Amino acid sequence: MVELPLEPPLPPDPPRLRMILAYLERQIAETDVVGMYLRLQRDAVRKELASA
Incomplete structure (x- = not known):
């Protein structure tokens, strides 16, 4: 594993x-947008599982 310098x-x-x-x-x-999308998808899956 490569260690990154503390302060490049x-x-x-x-x-x-x-x-x-x-x-x-x-x-x-971009990371925030991806995170938001994944949370929405996760919540939709949880909702489907709860109603199944």
Whole structure:
């Protein structure tokens, strides 16, 4: 198993930092959307099981 560094090195220039920040924010938003979809699916399955 590969261990990740606790604090990965970041570029010193603000334009690149802004690009990294935008990327990370997009990834977080997409993960939140996927999580919401999976929770909705889980709830639907639970509802079906309860009525079966």
